[in-house]
Amino acid sequence: MSRADAYDAYFHESRGRLLHQVYAYVGNTEVANQALTDAFTAAWRHWPELGELSDADSASKDAWIRARAFRATERGQRSRRPWYAIARETADDHRPLLLALGALEPDARKLVILCYLAGLDLPTAGREVGVTDDAATEALHRATATLSSRGIDVSPAALTAALQRLNHDLINEQVGRPSRLRREGNPRRRPHLLVAGAASLALAVGALAITAAQEEDDPIAQLERPMPEPETEPRRITSRPETTPPPEPELTEGQLASAKEATILDGSRPWKLVDSSADFSITEPIDDCVSSMPSSPDAQHLWVRDFSSGKGAHPSKATQMLEVTQTPESARRAHRRLVEQFAGCAVEGHQLLEFRSISGIGDQAVMLALRHVDEEGLHDERVAVARSGEALVTWVTRGTTAHPVDAPRLVRVLSRSVDSVCRLAQGTCTVEPAKLIKLQDEPAPPADKTRGFLTTLDMPLFEGLTRPWMATAPREFAANPAATECDQADFAAAGAEDVLSRSFVIPHARRLPTYYGMTQTNGRFASPKAAADFMADVTSEVKGCGDRLRTLNVELNDKVKFGDVTGRVWRIEVSTAANEALVFRVALLRYRDTVTQLTYTPAARADTEHDGYVAVIVPRAAQRLAQR
Structure with missing residues (x-):
């Protein structure tokens, strides 16, 4: 294999992984591309030595290219805007990782990339960076601690996977053809150009000198020169002061x-x-x-x-x-x-x-x-x-x-x-x-893909309860989990389609009863009239449930309206055998042909009270319903 063929083969084999590693280091697709191009151009000038390296996996060549490219990125970063501001091809979900990497010292960042992306062991990575084994161990430990403090999962598998996903940002990036890089890196090309340029300049100057001398010695040439027109009046030389337009005002x-x-x-x-x-x-x-x-x-x-x-x-x-x-x-x-x-x-x-x-x-x-x-x-x-x-x-x-x-x-x-x-x-x-x-x-922008439902961002917060709310994915149930004995709302029996329910709970929260949480059910009816009829039937059931069930008491019954969403909100209290009261805060809302039922079972130390439920939770449920 010729020297050029060997260079081209290595270029095609290594270009993708090296561009990936340099991009992870610098965080800018343009700078990474140019830095790697410069490194490959320089590699051709040193190919007599690099080509003799016999490592089968190209590890030594990779290390040489990386070192050159990492240094080249420092020149590419000398702009008034940092890399994360001009990395147009960077995916939004990759920016936090690139920001965290950018906060590391350069050597620490190199160690992270070499160990978790390039797949080197720590001693080998340390030698490439130029530090001792102990220094490499300490630097990598500090680097992962910094990444973790910025919300990056630093478990080896997760960090490697996150770094590998950065390759998606490089889909449209192309490093130049190896033949062009060889021409640019040819050490003999530049002197030839200088000699040719000097010779051309000498010929041009000589030709001008010969032409001028011939005209001075040739009387015919002198006669053929155009005579200057006589000046009828003295020329007035006026000078205009050079004016530069004032700079456009900028925001500061x-x-x-x-x-x-x-x-x-x-x-x-x-x-x-x-x-x-x-x-x-x-x-x-x-x-x-x-x-x-x-x-x-x-x-x-x-x-x-x-x-x-x-x-x-x-x-x-x-x-x-x-x-x-x-x-x-x-x-x-x-x-x-x-x-x-x-x-x-x-x-x-x-x-x-x-x-x-x-x-x-x-x-x-x-x-x-x-x-x-x-x-x-x-x-x-x-x-x-x-x-x-x-x-x-x-x-x-x-x-x-x-x-x-x-x-x-x-x-x-x-x-x-x-x-x-x-x-x-x-x-x-x-x-x-x-x-x-x-x-x-105004309705808030949808917070997740579960259109029509509340999200964990809509759940109430209480002092002392730091455990997060968790939500189940909407799915079908045999019976409506949001229904109470009082309303007995059965969406499916009333002809609704696409009946889905989701629940919101706070797992492992101390001093909260197991029943604490919120459940929501949505169903779409054949027409707005059918949905309104269902609302009327459920309202009638709630109105008479106190007569049917002595243990139930409907204390509050509010009509609500939020734009095109109308409905009812009840406070239903159930007396238990232990002579305690269990409260249900129930909202039934309709938007055109869709109805939602939202049932909240509060606890004594974690309750919005009825006014808070009506003022904050129910309006948000109406907004989410209208986004269905």
């Missing part, structure tokens, strides 16, 4: 809010600026519900500021993010993506309380209210996300249930933030007067 961190403006959130306590990031220096998402930063893959700027107020262990906090994209369309997609991450928060222990649109601020704006629980108690969070032209303005405010951030005050702060960027971002500013700004309850 100066458009972010000050501590004085943050005080609007709560004027009863002083606020202070805690931290202000430089452009693109932020690497951590601004909230647990946000999977990656920035929100747009083609972001041009990203600034974050943190504010704090109050004293003690739990002061109120606020974070502002300003993200600038290339186009208004990019900003629109980033706005939708960020809103969906908050409204569908995938982190356990969170509840979505409110979702509202804001009219009159920017091109589009929404506000969300979230609650989460941990060992320290309940925490309320209010989020506002607005878009104006190419700019995305986000505020995340964190308080306690006893001292939450007021929604109208957050609207005022958001409007000021949008007004500071709207003109430069070529977007819409805040309407005037401010009283025209309107907050409107």
Whole structure:
């Protein structure tokens, strides 16, 4: 096999895995591609030595290429935007892993990639990186601890599988043909070009000199030269001062809010600026519900500021993010993506309380209210996300249930933030007067694929209960699990189709009875009238159940209406043999031809009470039902 054939064969055999490894190291498809191209080009210049390596599995050649490519990525990273902001081909679900890898020291990152992706043992990986066995062991231990702290599963099988999935981002990436790389890497090619270029330049200069000399000696050539026109008046030489157009104004961190403006959130306590990031220096998402930063893959700027107020262990906090994209369309997609991450928060222990649109601020704006629980108690969070032209303005405010951030005050702060960027971002500013700004309850974006049903994000949270809610997948049951002895709602017997039920429980929660939880059943009828007739029949059963069953008592019977969704909510109390009362909070809702029954069996230490059930849980069930 010729030297060129051997090089080409190695290129085709190794290109895919090496590009995968370099991409995992740098996190940018473009930089990885260029770095590997440079490394293969250099490899051809050293192929007389590399080609003599006899390792059957190409391990030594791989190590040489990797080392060269890893070094080349450092040159490719010298841009004002970090790799995770311009990695357009990076899948959204891969960004958290790439962010976590990017937080590691370069040598530690290499060890992770060599051990878990390239399949090297730790001593071999340590020698390739240039550290001792003990240093490699310690560095890898610290690296996996860092990855684990960022939510990455570092069990060997899981981490290897996660790294292998990064290969999906490289489907469209092509490293140049080996023949071209050999031509570019040919060490004799460049001197030949220099000699040829010098010879051409010498010939051109010589030709000009000969032509000029011939014209000076040839009288005919001199006579044929055009005579200059006589000047009728002296020429006036005017000089125009060179003017450069003023640079277009750009958005800067100066458009972010000050501590004085943050005080609007709560004027009863002083606020202070805690931290202000430089452009693109932020690497951590601004909230647990946000999977990656920035929100747009083609972001041009990203600034974050943190504010704090109050004293003690739990002061109120606020974070502002300003993200600038290339186009208004990019900003629109980033706005939708960020809103969906908050409204569908995938982190356990969170509840979505409110979702509202804001009219009159920017091109589009929404506000969300979230609650989460941990060992320290309940925490309320209010989020506002607005878009104006190419700019995305986000505020995340964190308080306690006893001292939450007021929604109208957050609207005022958001409007000021949008007004500071709207003109430069070529977007819409805040309407005037401010009283025209309107907050409107809206259905939250679907949180999962189970359309028509509540999700764990809709379940109530209680202080001291840190175990997460779990939901079963909707499925068919022989009998309606949401029915009580009082209503006896039988969807299937009434002619409903697609009758599915799901349950919500808190497994292994201490001091909660086994019956605690929530169950929902959905069914679609032949027509809206058939659905309404079913509702009327169940309502009639509930109205008379106290007469039929002495142990049952219907204490509350509320009519509810949420847009096109109508229904009833009951509080049914059952007396048990132990002289105790078991409470059922039952909602029956109809949206066109579909009916849902939602039954909540609370406990004494974990109950929304009837008003909370009607004000928060039932409206969300109506919204989810309308999304069916």
